[in-house]
Amino acid sequence: MVELSPDAAPGWLRPLLDNVAAVPDAYRNRTPADVLAAINTANAAATRAGTKRDAAVLVLFSGPADAPRGDLGGPPRGDLGGPPRGDIGGPPPETDLLVTVRASSLRNHSGQAAFPGGVSDPEDDGPVATALREAREETGVDTTRLTPLAVLDRMFIPPTGFHVVPVLAYSPDPGPVRVVDPAEAAIVARVPLRAFINPENRLMVYRQANTSRFAGPAFLLNQMLVWGFTGQVISALLDVAGWAQPWNTDDVRELEEAMAEVSSPSQYGEAQR
Template sequence: MSWVSEQSPLAPDAAPPWLTPLLDNTDLVKRAYRRRVPPEVLAAMGVNAAPGAGRDAAVLVLFSGPPQAPGGGVPDDVDLLVTVRAATLRHHAGQAAFPGGAADPGDLTPVHTALREANEETGIDVGRLHPLATLERLFIPPSGFHVVPVLAYSPDPGPVAVVDEAETAVVARVPLRAFINPKNRIMVYRKENTRRLAGPAFLLHEMLVWGFTGQVISAMLDVAGWARPWDTDDVRELDEAMALVGSDASYGETQP
């Protein structure tokens, strides 16, 4: 592997109380992720995920918001840092994603990779962030990456913006309530596949969050107990769903 050390500079005690339900159940995220992945895709992941079959990568899953929630639960102004990849990229072009990427030789841990990539993509001041935990690595067959999601928190991450338009089209702090809202949730499949291969997605004003990122967010909502019942029978072909981004349809509301 690219990382020379498994020891990560983590500070789980920096997590606010409202993140505890997720932090206490990070070991369940991969199981919840796999539960939403179609069997055919799981089979491909099993075949291709052998050690040495792909490159190591990490993504930053950054929650921002106040440390306390009046009345308990998750504060209304909590958000997740999400990017949209440039349409010209070779892999996952135009797709919403957590900031992150492949490990560099100088990266000691997945945390170093996630923070470095997030800074390069969004300009975020990583000194404001508290890495809390690393999730179990997940294999992405199309790109061949073994990805470690790095869970982090900041009460105030400071400004973020697109740094390189050749790599990133959008940088946004998306309200967590937008992902929790059942009206924003659909199932999406690619045109070349069948409805049977649909996975969870989030249809928002500025982006469609699907694929690996949609799967991870869906799994985190499940294990943290934040998910609300939603219509899993609302299945859309990818191009159809993308056409609804920014439309006046009922999708995209951020209020619960």
């Protein structure tokens, strides 16, 4: 079993690690009661039918181990190179989060931004081992340079039947990442954390096909729209860490409308160093 080392987290990650138990509630707070009830019903049905599948994803934060906390906020999404804005303490400007965009050819969640991860193999010694293996296979990241910090509660995703365990990890410098298999991922990027904190990049997104019209938190960046499960997890992490800034939750868009604003050229070359 891969051991967790929460004490290895740098000071700027402590607000998140010290309150990590609050993440599930923060995740559920933005989900309407009827949607939560439907998820619980689907979860129970999958458990009875034996169709649920265990999975894990890696939530990898990178940044300097010893650095003063930075200012919250950031430049507009078209200019990630400028200085952060705001006067509330937050993570240092150099911090980033590892995110992928799934290949359009995949059957499940094609073209969707996601944390690296996947279904557990019988040989995996728990969800941490699954998250590290999948991240290595998808992004080429050197997992020996990563320190697992904590695991979040298992979350059920009804469309796929996955029971997903997010694994929080840290590295002062994980090294280069890349698309290992184009059939699995279209983009692999270390995205500046300030891009997620910046309120100008935040919105709510819903899928027209969903009868409930449930809109969840999303992040509109230059080359990706982060929404769905991943968007909700990141939103909850920002809330719990105290990094979230007030943003316009009345900016609600249909998924295809929001996707139409995603640019194709990469803006994250420097972040993938």
